[in-house]
Amino acid sequence: EDVHGILRDNKSEIGLATVYRSLELLSELGLLQKMEFGDGCSRYEVNKTDPSKHHHHHLICTNCGKVIEFQDDFLEPLEADIKKKLGFTVSDHQVKFFGLCKECQEAQQ
Secondary structure, eight states, X not given: OHHHHHHHHTTOOOOHHHHHHHHHHHHHTTSEEEEXXXXXXXXXXXXXXXXXXXXXXXXXXXXXXXXXXEOOOTTHHHHHHHHHHHOOOOOOOOOEEEEXXXXXXXXXX
């Protein structure tokens, strides 16, 4: 809906259903990465996946819905351990932490 709003603001006549179909197609082609945070809304990011680097991870505020991205390779040792013990090579992972953002915590005090 955000993309549709931007297009509409720029005088585009493209319909909402076309935007949804286009986002799904771009996701299927690997150009976008589709993310679900359990709130019924899909979010998309440009897929800059480099197999030698990990994705960023997400902090999701359960009060205001804010999504904060962060970079950390704290799962690298776990992936190495999985490979060593089980012979399983991890090709991707997603980490989502749910809780309260700083602003929501301060508002509750």
